[in-house]
Amino acid sequence: MSAAIASMRTLIENDRIRLALLALSLVLVALGPFYLSAYWERVLIFVFFNIALASSWNVIGGIAGYPSFGHGVFFGMGAYTCAILIVRGGVPFPLAILGGGAVAGAFALLFIPLFRQRGFYFALSTLAAQFAIETVVRTWSFTRGLQSFDQGWNLPDLGSLDFFYWLTLGLLVACIGSIILMLRTRVGLALRAIHKDEVVAASVGIPCTRYKAIAFVFSAVWPGVMGAAYAPFLVFISSDNVFNISITLNMILIAIFGGIGTIIGPIIGGLLLSIIDRLSWAYLLQYHTLIYGLMIIAVISFRPAGIASWFKK
Amino acid sequence: MSAILEVTKVGKRFGGVEAVRDLSFSVAQGEILGMIGPNGAGKTTVFNLISGVVEPTNGRIVFDGKDIQGKRPDQICTAGIARTFQTSSLLSGMSARENVHVASLFRREKGGRTADQITDQALALCGLTGIAAKQTDQLTTSEQKRVEVARAYATGARLIMTDEVVAGLNGVETDQILDILQGINREGITLIFVEHDVRAVMRVSHRLVVLAEGTLLAEGDPQVVARSADVIRVYLGSRYADAR
Amino acid sequence: MSEIIEIIIFGTLRGAIFALAAFGFSLVLGVLGIVNFAHGVFVVLGALITWSLTAQIGINIVVASLIAAGSMGVLGVFIQKVFIDRVFKLHPLMILVQTFGVAVVATQLAELAWGGGERSLKVEFPGPALLTIGDIYIPTWDIVIFVISLIAAGVLVMIMQMTPLGRAVRACRDNIDSASLVGVDVGRVFLITMGICGIWSGLAGALVITLKPTGPYMHFFWTLDAFLVVVIGGMGSISGALIGGFLYGIINFAAYYYLPNQAPAIIFATLIALLMIRPQGLFGLGTTVRK
C-alpha cells in the first residue's frame, strides 16, 4: 500500500506528467454529460459547487489563517441577489451572476472590522454575523420574497442539466484558476506570511489589513458567484437552504478533510467526501450521520493536515 | 550629523506595569547605536514602540522629520525602519530565499531593480546564496540570524534595529555577523544594536545607550559609558561599582 | 415602567440558568484557551439523563440531577483526555471542527437513545405556584431554580478560592507558563477543568428540563448562549459569568419582547459590537488571552 502511494507520489511529482494527467482528467470531466446519467450529472454539479466553495473558503481560512465561520452568508447572498435581480429586475442571467459576486464582495468589506479578532473570536464573530445577516434577509420584505408571506424565491428554468454542468464546471475552473494566479502574485506570499506570523509580516512592510481584506473579499466573491449560479439550478431557493449554517461547515470540512491551505486539498476533499457520502454510506442507513461525525473526529485527531498529507512526505 | 530618529519622553504602560518611562534619546544618521541593559530593562519594548508593534502611551517618536508614533508596523517599515526579532521569527514552511523575498516584494523604493535582484543581493551580502533554497527549519542558528538581517536589509530600510542578533552564536559566527552589520552600515544605513554580549557591543557601536527599568541610565561614548559606576552597578551589582 | 421591571425580573430569572450553563464554558476558555463547540451537549445530555432517571426509573430528582451532573463531569474528562488533548495546541479551527464532530456524534447517540423529539419533566413543588410582588406574578419554581443557580455559583467560587485544586486552576488561568514552572501539573488541571465544566453544565441541564422541553438537537443553542454570556461577562471569572448571564437574560428577553422577529439579529449584532468594543467582556479580567 505504502509502496503504491510512494510510486504514485513520484509520478505526481513529475511536472509534465502532472500537467498531462490534469488535462486528461479535465477533458474526461468536461465530457461528462455524454456518458453520465442525469443523476450522476447532478451529483457532480453539487461536487463542483462544493469544491469551488471550499477552495474559496480556503483562501481566507486556510492560506491566510482566518477561519471564517460565516462564509455561507456570501453564498446565500449570491443566490438571493441573482434571484431578486432576475425576478424583480428581469436582469439577464450572466449579469445576475456577476451581480451575485459583486454584492457578496461588497458585503465582505463590511466584515473588515472583524479582522481585529483572531482565532476563536474571529470564527465566532463571523458566525454571529452570518446569523444576524440571515435574520435580516429572512425578515426584510424586499428580500424575503415576492409576496408578503413568501419565504424565498422561485426562478424560471434557465437551462438544461447539461448547461448547468458546464456552467458550474467552467466557474469551478475559473475559481481555482484565479486562486492559483492570485497566489502566484505577491498576494500569495503576503497571505502565507500573515498566516505564519502577523507581527513579522507587518514588520517587513506588508500592510496586513489590506491583504486580509483582499483575501476575504476574494474568498467571498466566488461563493457569491457560485450562489448566483446555484439559485436557478435549484429553481426554488429559501433562506433555509442557501443561508444554512451547514453550507459554511461543509466548506470548512471539505477543506480540512482534503488538506487545509493547499490548492489540491479542497478538490480531494470534495471528491472524497462525495464518494464516501454516496457510495459506501448508502449501506449504513440511519447511522450515516454518526459515522460522518466519527470521521471528522478521526481526521482531526489523527491527520489534522488532511488526506492530502498522505501523498506528501 | 543630523538625527535620523528622535525619541522624546516616550512611555508605555501595560496594565499597571510601566515598561518604559519618559525615555528620550536620538540616533544620528549613519551611526551604530549600541543599546544595552539588564533583563527587563525595556529594550525589546523600545524596539516594539519604534517599529509600531505596540503604541506608546505618551511621547513622540520622530523618524526622518516625521512623527511615526501610532503608525502601523507596515507603514513604519515602508517609511524606512526595519528590525529583527529576539527569538527567531522566520516564517516557517518557507525557504530562506522566500523569507527575504517577502521583504523585497513589498519594498516601495526598488531603485530600478527587480525584487528578485534585491533578494539575491541581500542573500549574497549575508553569505546565504548557497543555502537560499533551504527550508527555515533546516537552517542553523547562525544562518537563521543572517536570514533575519538579510530580510531587514531587503526592506530597503535606512534604519535597522537588531535584537540580540549574536545571542547563542560562537566566536566565528559572531564575527561573521558583525562584519555583515558593519558592511551594511558602510552603505549609509543606521543601526540600533541591542545585545547582551557587551564585547560585541563595544566592538561595533559608535555610541552607547544604557537602559534600566524602562528609563535611560547613561548615554555616550562606549568606552566612557561602560566605565560609569551606575552602569556597572546595574550590571554587576553595587559591590563591584563601589569597589572601584 | 412596570413593564420594564417585569422584563428585568424575568430576564434575570432566565439569566441565572444561562449563567449556570456558561460557568464551565468560561473556565475552559480561560484555562485551556479553547471554545468547545460540544459544550451544549453537556447541558442537553444532563437534561435527558435526569429525565430518564426520574421519569423512567423513578429516582428522586435531586439524586437524579446529581448523577446526571456527575456523569457529564466524566464525559468532560473523557472528551478532554481522548480528543481535545491531541489537538489543542494546533490552530483553533481544528478544535472548533473537532468539537463540532464530537457534538454531531453525541447528538446522534442521544437521538438513538432518546429519539429526536423533546422531553420535559414537571416538578411538583410544595407551596404556592406563584409569588406576587405588587401586580407581578413570579412562578415559585423559577425562583427555586434561580436560588439553586446562585448556590451552584457560590460552591464553584468556594472551590476555586479555597481548595488547592481551585488554586491550581486559577494559576493556569492567569498564566499557564508560570503555573507549570512552579510545578502545577497542567495536563491534570485541564482534565479537572473539563470535568468541572461538565458537572456544572450538566446540572444546568437537569434544571432546564424542568423549565422547558429539551431535545438532543438543542445543544447548539446552548453553546451559542454560553458564548454570548461569556462575551458579555468576560471569560474565566465565575462572577463575570453570573453577571453576564443576568445581562444576557435581560437582553434576550427584551429582544424577544419588543422585536421578536428581529431578535436573533439584535442579539448577534450586540455580540459582534461587544467583541469589537470590549473583547475582554464587560467584567473580564484585565488580560485577554487570544489564540
Place this chain on the structure above:
Amino acid sequence: MSKKTMAIKRRTFLGSAMGAASMVALGAPAIAQRKTVHFGASLPLTGPYEKVSKVYKDAYDLWTQTVGGKVSVGGQDADVKWTIYDDENKAARTAELTERLISSDKVDCIVGTYGTDTVLAQGAIARKYERITMQAGAASARVDEQIGGHTTFTLIGPSRNYPTLAIDHLAKQNPKPKTMAIITMDDPVYQEFAAGAIADAERHGIKIVLNEVLPMNTQDLRPTVLKIKRAGDVDIIYNTGWDLICIKLIQECVALDVNPKAIVGGHLTTNPVVKETLKGQLQYIYGITNWLPQMAYKDKYYANCQAFADKFQATYNYAPTYHAAMAYAIPYIYQHVIADGSEGDPLDSKIMRKRIAALNNLESVWGPIKFNDKGRILTPGVPVLQWQGTDPKVVVLAPDALANGKDLYPMPAFNKRG
C-alpha cells in the same frame, strides 16, 4: 407543517432503500409485461423531522401490507416495490434524489416529501421530466402557485382554511369572545394560517389585539406570553405553530397565570408528545385536526377510520396522527388510477395526471378525494376539538356531524383548578 430548527442540520447521505429485492428495469413498453409498480419517495428520515417521517413511512408500508404487496395495473397484477431515500429536509438533496428516482431508479409513481422547501425542489425536477408527484406535506399556497395541478397534487388542505371552523365555532360561545391574540411562526405556512385566522376573526367582529410573529427557532415563549398578558383582556389565544410551540405556550400561560376564555393549541395538539408533556394542564385546551379516527370515512379495505387506526396501532404500536391517514391515501389514489388500462399505459404521466385531476370524491380513509385546478385537495372545514377531563381526552365539537360532546367554555383560571 413543519417545525424547523436552527440546529446544525447534518449533511445528508443516501438513505434507505426499502422494499423488495432490486429490480432490473424493463425495456419493453407493453403493458402486459409490467410485473412491478415502483413507488419512489424521499423523506426527512433523520434530523428534527424524524418522528413525523416515521409516520409517513409506516403508513406507506401499511398500504403495501393492506394490498398484499400487489396491485392491478391495467388489469394485470403487479408487485409493489418502494424506494425511499432520506433527504434530511434539504432542498438540494431532495432535488438530487428525485433526479435519481426518475433517471436511475426509474420509478413509476413519485410520492412527495415533507416540507415546503423540499416539495418545491422535488417539483422542479419532476416538472422538468413532465412527471407528476403527489404529496402530503406542504400546506403553503406557494406550492399551488408554482407546481400545483400540472406537476403536483396535494392531499393536505391549504393552511389558510385551517382556522375557519374553529373561529366560527368559538364566535358562537357565550359570553362571546371579543378579542384574540395570535402567535404566528414566521414561515409561509404559518403566516397563511394566521392570515386566515385574522380574516375569520374579523368576520365575526373579534378584534385582533396582538399578532406576534416569531422566528422559527424561538426557544422561549415567556416574552410572548408576557406581552399577551400586558395586552389587556384577551379572550382567545390562537397558536398557529406546531406542537412544541403549543406546549411552551400553555406552560408559560400557567407560569404567568394568563387566563383567556379559550386557548387554541393549533393543528398538532393531538400529537402524543403534547399530552405526555402537559398532562392535566391540557384540559380545556382547544385544538383542530385534519383527521380523527372518529371520522366516518372509509375505503376499499377499511370500513371506517377507526378500523384503519386500530390496524395501524396494532401494526406499529402507536396511535396514528393525521399524517398516517394522509400518507396512506397517496398510494391508495395511485392504485385507483392505474387500475384501468383502457387508454394506453396507465403508468404514463399524462394519463395519471388526467385521471387524478378528474377524481370526483373518491372514497378514502382520508376523506373524499377531489382536487381543484391547482392540484389542491378540496376539503371540508378542519374539525374542532377540545381536551376534556383531568386525564384529558379529545372531544370533537365541530362540525356537528362529528361532534361528540359540548364545550367547556370559558376556561377556568389555571390557579383555580383542583
